[in-house]
Structure formats: structure tokens, C-alpha cells
Amino acid sequence: MQYRIYKDNVKIKETTSKQVEIAGLKPKTTYTLGVSAYNGLRESTRATITMTTRGLVMTVDKSLPVNSEVTLEYVEYPLGSVPIGTEPAGMFGGGNRKKLKARVLSSANGSSTLELLQAIEDTKTNLIVDADDPKKWFKVNAVSGGVFNFTDEYAELTVSGLTQDRWIGFSMNIIPKVINAGDEFTISVPLYISSSTPYQAGAVCIKEHASGKVAIAQNLPDGPKDKWFNLELTKSAGVKLTDTSQSFYLFLGRNGSIKAGKPTMYYTKEAQSSFKDNAHLANIGNGSLAAFDGYKAVYLK
Structure with missing residues (x-):
């Protein structure tokens, strides 16, 4: 068996x-x-x-209330230079900056153990512009029967009244750089597909906005329905892209409802964040705590 x-x-x-x-x-x-x-x-x-899965765990040289939440700031320094003497006030030269929430698991003898409440894998270079704000998504064929709703967390599309297949959906810009045929990408999109939506009623794709040449295309999967899940695709670009305006698309081709969270698209071979579990955040002066791993840095604010 x-x-x-x-x-x-x-x-x-x-x-x-x-x-x-x-x-x-x-x-x-x-x-x-x-x-x-x-x-x-x-x-x-x-x-x-x-x-x-469990979040990353780290220790800080500071007593904090157990079960309280703290804010960490994640910064990358691609040149390998971290100006410790000026951090975290200036953070000159840092990139991929984001705030991370953490919960205090325990506290004793002047130290506290924290668990991150979110993943940090999206610190890879996101090739999609404005992905952190679904309100920046463009409507595609909005006059053809689609009802759009935008929140701080997701973009929603409901399609009804169609008597024949018609592509209605969203698009976003990709960072304007040449994407060559054969380049391998990974696309990750949080999705919520309503049970009223037929299987494979929609698709995600990357294409040249001007020429319409499709580089990456994938039908929506067969479920799950009525719950959030993460759609992750690894594909090789089928054509060279030079026009990258409104090049990331998410469509519905039939009646139904779908929500899309904040997407990421990155070169598959790009190194993942090297920040390790059980990192130790040490006092670097001026009341600031920091941990460094390679050129990654996390600060307790």
C-alpha cells in the first residue's frame, strides 16, 4: 500500500x-x-x-511582562555593514524593513524569551510593487460584472450574471526590470475561494502588459473552499518581459467570489532570510537591543 x-x-x-x-x-x-x-x-x-508551525524564538537582555506583545524591526544590510553605533535611530543603508510582532513567553533574571507571531520569509526581495497595500491593485474589466471590495488586508472580487466566460480581476505592477525567458520565480498568494466558485474558474499569471505575452500562468487549484490558504507556485518564465506595468494578474473567468491577500513574487534561487531561531538580542547602548546574523538585523523597539 x-x-x-x-x-x-x-x-x-x-x-x-x-x-x-x-x-x-x-x-x-x-x-x-x-x-x-x-x-x-x-x-x-x-x-x-x-x-x-511555531514562530522563531529569541532571547533578549531585558525583563518584559510575560504574555505581553512587543514590536521588533527587521532590517537587511546587503553590503554587510551594520552601523551599530547609530542603530536603531538611523538604520542607514538598511533594506526590506518591516515591523514584527512578538509575544513574551517567559522572563527571568533580567532576560526574556520571545516568540515571533508572524513569518519573516517575505523579507526576500518582492518583485511585486505595492503588494503590501491591496488598495493599490488595478481593476481589470471592472465594467463586465465584477464587484470589487478593498480592505487593508485583502482585495475581494465577486462576479455574477455572466452567461459566458470572461476574465475579470486584479493586476499589480512588478518592479520594472528585464525578466528573461527561463528565469525561475516563486509566487505566493493568500487566497480565499468561496464555495460558490467553480473549480478552476480563475487563474494567476505574469505577462507583458503591452504585448500580452504570458510568462507564467496557473489555474486556481481544486480547493480548499471557504477558508484561507496559501497558493505557492514555482514556475519558469515562458517569455522575456520588458514591459512590467500591471503585469501580475489574478482573474476569475466565471461567476463566484475570491479574496486575495498580500502576494509575494521572488527569484526562486534568491537566498532565504538567514535569521536563525534562538537568536540572542544583546544590549548595544542607548536602551536598544539588537541581534545580527549575516547581514540581517532585528531590533527591539
Whole structure:
């Protein structure tokens, strides 16, 4: 008997073992894992569970109230130079800056242990402009039956009244640089697909806005429905892109409803954040705490 293992509705392994190790999971990220039995002819009904991985843990040289939340600031220094004497007031030269929430797990003897409440994998260079603000998304074919709703967390589209397939959706800009045919990208998009939406009723794609040449295209997966999940695609660009205005698209081609969170798109071979678990945030003066790992830095504000 063989077992098929799924992560977020994508088959990742087929094995005869009853114990499986799933590598590459990200901290503080929710996954839907599934398993089915397969005898070479038929596959059983899939059993699934939803789980959230633990966040990164770090220690700070400061007493903090247990269960309280603190704000950390993540900064990258690609030149490898961290001006410790001026941080965190200036943070000159830092990039990919973002604020991270952490909860105090314990506190004793002048030190506290913190757990990050969110993942930091999106500190890779995001090739999509304005991805942190869904309100910056452009409407595509908005007059063709789509109702749009934009919040601080997601962009929503409801399509009704269509009697034939018609692409209606959103687009976003990609950072204007040449994308060559064969370049490999990973796209990650939080999605919420309503149960009223037919399977494979929509698609995500990267294309040249002016010429319409498609570099990357993928139909929406077969579920899950009525819950948030993370759609992650790794593709090779099919054509060279030179016009990158409004080049990231998310469409519905039939009646239904979909929400999209803040997407990321990055070169697949770009190194992940090197910031490690169990980092120690040390006092660097002026009441500031910092930890460094390679050219990554986190500051307790």
C-alpha cells in the first residue's frame, strides 16, 4: 500500500512508510496537510488536518511582562555593514524593513524569551510593487460584472450574471526590470475561494502588459473552499518581459467570489532570510537591543 502526502492540496510525496518528514515549512505559517491511501488503481478519500508551525524564538537582555506583545524591526544590510553605533535611530543603508510582532513567553533574571507571531520569509526581495497595500491593485474589466471590495488586508472580487466566460480581476505592477525567458520565480498568494466558485474558474499569471505575452500562468487549484490558504507556485518564465506595468494578474473567468491577500513574487534561487531561531538580542547602548546574523538585523523597539 502506498500513501500520498499533500500540502495545501498539492501532492508532495508518495511513500510506503507510515512516518513522513515534511521539510521546508516556514515559521508561524498555517498549512493544510493531507494523506490518502493508493493501491495503484484507486485513491482513498483524503484525510486532512490544519496546523500552524511555531514562530522563531529569541532571547533578549531585558525583563518584559510575560504574555505581553512587543514590536521588533527587521532590517537587511546587503553590503554587510551594520552601523551599530547609530542603530536603531538611523538604520542607514538598511533594506526590506518591516515591523514584527512578538509575544513574551517567559522572563527571568533580567532576560526574556520571545516568540515571533508572524513569518519573516517575505523579507526576500518582492518583485511585486505595492503588494503590501491591496488598495493599490488595478481593476481589470471592472465594467463586465465584477464587484470589487478593498480592505487593508485583502482585495475581494465577486462576479455574477455572466452567461459566458470572461476574465475579470486584479493586476499589480512588478518592479520594472528585464525578466528573461527561463528565469525561475516563486509566487505566493493568500487566497480565499468561496464555495460558490467553480473549480478552476480563475487563474494567476505574469505577462507583458503591452504585448500580452504570458510568462507564467496557473489555474486556481481544486480547493480548499471557504477558508484561507496559501497558493505557492514555482514556475519558469515562458517569455522575456520588458514591459512590467500591471503585469501580475489574478482573474476569475466565471461567476463566484475570491479574496486575495498580500502576494509575494521572488527569484526562486534568491537566498532565504538567514535569521536563525534562538537568536540572542544583546544590549548595544542607548536602551536598544539588537541581534545580527549575516547581514540581517532585528531590533527591539
